Amino acid sequence: MSPIEVAEPRPLEVSEEAPENYLNVSHTVGSWLLTTDHKRIGILYLLSIMLFFTIAAVAAALMRLELITPQGDLVLSETYNKLFTIHGVLMVWFFLIPSIPAVLGNFVIPMMIGARDVAFPKLNLLSWYLFMLGGLLALHAIFIGGVDTGWTFYTPYSSAYSNTHVVEMAAGVFIAGFGSILTGLNFIITVHKMRAPGLTWFRLPLFIWSLYATSLILVLATPVLAITLGLMSLERIWRIGIFDPALGGDPVLFQHLFWFYSHPAVYIMILPGMGVVSEVIPCFSRKRIFGYRFVAFASVAIALIGFLVWGHHMFVSSQSIYAGMVFSILSFLVAIPSAIKVFNWTATLHRGSISFETPMLYALGFIGLFTLGGLTGLFLAALAVDVHVTDTYFVIAHFHYIMVGGMVTAFMGGLH
């Protein structure tokens, strides 16, 4: 067993001249692979998600190249379908979801609350191994032929009609999901039990609030995804009728279960970004955040209402029109806490002393892109318009504004 160093609560900038810290205490590969230090684990996550991001980005680039002309000159339909599945699966589960929580969260949560490490350092390392195992399974599925179901795995296409490596890909996501659950648990317990004396809930940094809300979603929603993909795989392997109507199942049930995870999951992707921006804006404005409690509660409100809006992915899926209306009104409600955050960030700038360093530029970019992405969300929540624009590039543009424009810029800002 390699030596395990004591985490010192030092800021990153002094790492070069510091006498001993998490970077120079030992240099062997083993010391990195068996580390239980939260900062080292954060860096392991950083390197691994960069790998997945690169592959997924190459897939996206190939897709766009192919789309220069309608004909299949670069790749044929089958390969194209596999490319967008690679892009979706890797970007969602192996980049966006672990990006800010697992990299920045692991790195800074203990420092922000004055703890030595997260509550369960070994569990934390296990999360990374589960994540990598899932990721490597997914990569293996890609290299032995790929999957063509799209990241949504809609049944009965995925469970009966696709001739690709669906089960292995689902298993990768399934296993990585356990890593997410453990990370979420770890963060919740750390924030509850390991705050420094006197650091009450309403003195916590807003980044902690947003990650706390994110962790709640990770813990509560991820099991539903695991069960759903598990059932889909059972149906595919043993023809147990759950979703396939030919076996007496219901394909729309799959959509309900899938989106019950996957809608909250988009908040896993955006809440930490909001948390970063809520730290960066006050910092470079030399001013406290405007309306601290409102921003904090907005994070929690988004997480809670986010659980109740999954049906807005299914307005044309043949669910009842009254269910559609309930999901529509809840989707509009979730816009309110998001709007509150944007207003508060803007108000924080008022009478501040603003300097334009790189993180601040990213944070301002986030607000611009997120606001546009959020406002296009109104079109999608509006039932009648959604019927027309759902399943089209309008939706793709909407969530890429939020995911790329929002999360990626926030991640870059946070890294800086």
Added chain:
Amino acid sequence: MKFPLFPAQASTVAQQVDYLYFFLTGLTVFLMALIFLPMIYFLFKYRRGKAADRSPLKISTMKIEVAWTVIPLFLVMGIFGWSASLYYHMERVPAPDLEMNVVGKQWMWKIQHAEGNREINELHVPLGKTVKLTLASQDVIHSFFLPAFRVKQDVVPGRYTTEWFKATRTGIFPLFCAEYCGTDHSRMIGRVVVMEPADYQRWLAAGQPADTLVQSGEKLFRELGCSGCHMGSSQIRSPRLEGLFGKPVPLEGGGVILADEKYIRDSILLPQSQVAAGYAPVMPTFQGHISEEELLQLIAYIKSLGAKPPEESK
């Protein structure tokens, strides 16, 4: 080739959807300005190193927070009311002038008119008539999307979904599959041809096959042996189908079900699941022996029996 920014408005609901769309676009521009103009102003005015009044505000921040919570709340509830009422109008099928069946399968659309005419990846409809489509899928989930009519409906295997429109312009408009359905999803496209009603009648007559939809269903009814039990005087006690459609059916083991397309479909494919009261579950399943199109023909035939009184009462 032309790439119009907006699809043509060719149905009664298209313009209403577009009004809401443009309202939302305007609102978005307005809100963007509302947020970004002050933001840019603050960024300029309060940049570091510039002299400015930076004393804390005296007014209550609570009032501001409540204001920018409640005002957007009313705004989005207003949008909800507007869009939900329009959605209700779009989803509730009015009394149709014409009905057609659409079957989606990898990777084509097969359409059959009541008169028996069949088309693949093409749908001919008359101008100004309310057309109701009954959608079924032979395999995976598809989605029948007519952008010019602003309508879209998923086509889900194992159930029937419906879509309606009333065309307001003649012409040729695109038809897409909007739910990813496998390798050649991107080629599962077609067109809708909207014709003057007289032209439509001529088109129907020109391609009229020997049997109408109901007649095809009747033939199947005999070929598959349904008539052996469900018609005339049979030795096996089975429910008569005349006058059945649209009526409530008491079930063995309690409960009542409305005899609609879904019930007839289930009774043919899963005959053991919902047995009419007073009958033994002796009917064999036809799952795997019958295609979605044949099912729709049978249903059309049983529907046509709905109008007739029962031949004999027993």
